[in-house]
Amino acid sequence: MTRPSEVTRERIMKAAERLFAERGYDGTSVRAIVARARVNQAAINYHFEGKDGLYREVxxxxxxxxxxxxxxxxxxxxxxxxxxxxxxxxxxxxxxxxxxxxxxxxxxxxxxxxxxxxxxxxxxxxxxxxxxxxxxxxxxxxxxxxxxxxxxxxxxxxxxxxxxxxxxxxxxxxxxxxxxxxxxxxxxxxxxxxxxxxxxxxxxxxx
Amino acid sequence: MTRPSEVTRERIMKAAERLFAERGYDGTSVRAIVARARVNQAAINYHFEGKDGLYREVxxxxxxxxxxxxxxxxxxxxxxxxxxxxxxxxxxxxxxxxxxxxxxxxxxxxxxxxxxxxxxxxxxxxxxxxxxxxxxxxxxxxxxxxxxxxxxxxxxxxxxxxxxxxxxxxxxxxxxxxxxxxxxxxxxxxxxxxxxxxxxxxxxxxx
DNA sequence: TCCGTTTTCAAACTATTGTTTGAATTGTCC
DNA sequence: GGACAATTCAAACAATAGTTTGAAAACGGA
Missing domain, CATH: 1.10.357.10 (Tetracycline Repressor, domain 2)
Structure with missing residues (x-):
């Protein structure tokens, strides 16, 4: 586990937590998450194996x-x-x-x-x-x-x-x-x- | 207002009420509603001017x-x-x-x-x-x-x-x-x- | 029965969704 | 510094969303 990858992982988690809290699972798109976290689209799938996996972590x-x-x-x-x-x-x-x-x-x-x-x-x-x-x-x-x-x-x-x-x-x-x-x-x-x-x-x- | 149109309108309302109650607004697709009501896709737009209008009525x-x-x-x-x-x-x-x-x-x-x-x-x-x-x-x-x-x-x-x-x-x-x-x-x-x-x-x- | 309106229908359209791809970049260890 | 893995990226993909379309069918009053 390297350092920089942990950074984007944490940014995704943080952004996802806020959006899931505000709009719920269905109301939150992965594009909204990556926009807020300012990371790439594919980052969620790379780090969490998809939206479901991210949600489970959150x-x-x-x-x-x-x-x-x-x-x-x-x-x-x-x-x-x-x-x-x-x-x-x-x-x-x-x-x-x-x-x-x-x-x-x-x-x-x-x-x-x-x-x-x-x-x-x-x-x-x-x-x-x-x-x-x-x-x-x-x-x-x-x-x-x-x-x-x-x-x-x-x-x-x-x-x-x-x-x-x-x-x-x-x-x-x-x-x-x-x-x-x-x-x-x-x-x-x-x-x-x-x-x-x-x-x-x-x-x-x-x- | 003729009779048969009221029938499909009522079928849509009934099906929509059940699905909205069970899955919420976002979780309910118009396709699911028309399938349950056994009416045509376009019926919702014709009778309610869209999903929003139907939801408002429900x-x-x-x-x-x-x-x-x-x-x-x-x-x-x-x-x-x-x-x-x-x-x-x-x-x-x-x-x-x-x-x-x-x-x-x-x-x-x-x-x-x-x-x-x-x-x-x-x-x-x-x-x-x-x-x-x-x-x-x-x-x-x-x-x-x-x-x-x-x-x-x-x-x-x-x-x-x-x-x-x-x-x-x-x-x-x-x-x-x-x-x-x-x-x-x-x-x-x-x-x-x-x-x-x-x-x-x-x-x-x-x- | 005929005509005009209302209602139904299958299909296509546009937008958005989550996910995948393969190349480019970055980082790590020898 | 170079080789290999880890990570990022822009782009495209397939699936599903709500809506629109234009023709066909059903209806109602004359």
Whole structure:
């Protein structure tokens, strides 16, 4: 593995991640990618054996980055009260509302996949979703200590849904008729509101 | 307007609705539509002035059907207790988990749009979303009588998010590792669980 | 039945897609 | 520096996309 080839490979990955996040797999052409990465057409086939291969790599990187991003906070979450930990989790999930950083793009890529999962994604999910879901269910267990496995799983999905609806529909919610503000203070208020409702909701639920 | 032309027009609409719901706008070719509708290639351009025009019609019909589907229950909802009304609303939102009927397809079409809204959809949404969102906010007002407009709007979106995450990810949730059952009893249990958590969550929230 | 309109049809057209090609260039190691 | 592999490049390829075309068929009112 030589150095210069790694450069173009990285440029392709970077450009592809942004475009896949913005327009999805079908909406992104290899010509758009190579134009953005400023590399040659054939580079994608040379380095990734085609668009599919490139997408698989982007997906893997996104999944890895996202789980690491959450696992990094798993330790400190255990030191918090369950309410603080939940609020922190929700705040992290709402992050794409504010930032257009890497983690936000990763979440957006998975949003695309949630509508019509590609085979690549399905495989990846069944293999690597466990640790991420485990974080959410662990969190739920602190509120529902007596709940069975099914209830905990549903609670974890329920929690994710409360956040993802805002992330997913960001563009629409920002415009009329909702006009949801996406400034830092407003998002913080949103995170706290969702946290409060969620905590209350789980408060006395027997499961 | 003669009769036979209406027939092919309706066949195209029906086939297009199913395919758009299943594969989205980009994933559906006009050739696939005409094959399913068993009409000629040029029929779409003749009757709808192109794929865009057809999609706009499908979208309008879907939106209209969906709001009517909810508005039809608005009257009886007012006769229920707020808890019953909420449970009924949630049960209705979870309907696509069980049925593959028309309403389910309409919801799926909007799921596609929520990732990358087409201009057609944006326009339609800003014009006709008000009554549907009004239903949800009215429901929330019964739990949060003192809340301001912003809080009510957020609460309505929050409510929708709790349901849509299950509908949207139906396929994935049905498989491993979650293995969520999609039988009638299981979905009913799911609806009741979500209802309970939501009611508790809003229970003492000051807004 | 006849005429004018509406509707259907097979075929071709243009644009864009992902991929392949083979030569030219660059880099690496002896 | 020279030989070999790795990489880049412009161009072309095959497949598919949405749309257009012009003739044929079906229809409806006289």
């Amino acid at each position: 997906l893997r990187a996104a999944f890895q980055g996202l789980t690491e991003h959450q696992l990094a906070h798993a330790a400190e979450a255990r030191a918090m009260s369950r309410e603080e930990a939940l609020a922190a989790f929700i705040r992290r999930q709402l992050r794409p509302l504010l930032a257009r950083d890497e983690a936000s793009r990763h979440i957006r890529i998975f949003n695309w996949e949630s509508v019509r999962p590609t085979p690549v994604f399905r495989k990846l999910l069944s293999e690597e979703a466990a640790p991420f879901m485990g974080l959410a269910t662990d969190l739920m267990r602190r509120f529902l200590p007596d709940a069975d496995h099914r209830t905990l799983t549903v609670a974890a999905i329920w929690l994710l849904g409360q956040c993802s609806v805002f992330v997913r529909n960001r563009e629409q919610l920002a415009g009329p008729p909702v006009q949801l503000s996406l400034e830092e203070a407003a998002v913080e208020w949103l995170a706290q509101t969702i946290s409060r409702w969620t905590i209350l909701g789980l408060g006395r639920a027997a499961g | 979208l309008r019909a879907a939106f209209q059907g969906l709001t009517e589907h909810q508005l039809a229950h608005a009257a009886e909802a007012r006769a229920m207790s707020r808890e019953e009304a909420l449970a009924a609303f949630i049960r209705r939102q979870l309907r696509p988990l069980l049925a593959r009927d028309e309403a389910s397809r309409h919801i799926r079409i909007f799921n596609w749009e929520s990732v990358r809204p087409t201009p057609v959809f944006r326009k339609l949404l800003s014009e006709e979303a008000a009554p549907f969102m009004g239903l949800a906010t009215d429901l929330m007002r019964r739990f949060l009588p003192d809340a301001d407009h912003r809080t009510l709007t957020v609460a309505a979106i929050w409510l929708l998010g709790q349901c849509s995450v299950f509908v949207r990810n139906r396929e994935q949730l049905a498989g491993p590792p979650v293995q969520l059952s999609l039988e009638e009893a299981a979905v009913e249990w799911l609806a009741q669980t979500i209802s309970r958590w939501t009611i508790l969550g809003l229970g003492r929230a000051a807004g």
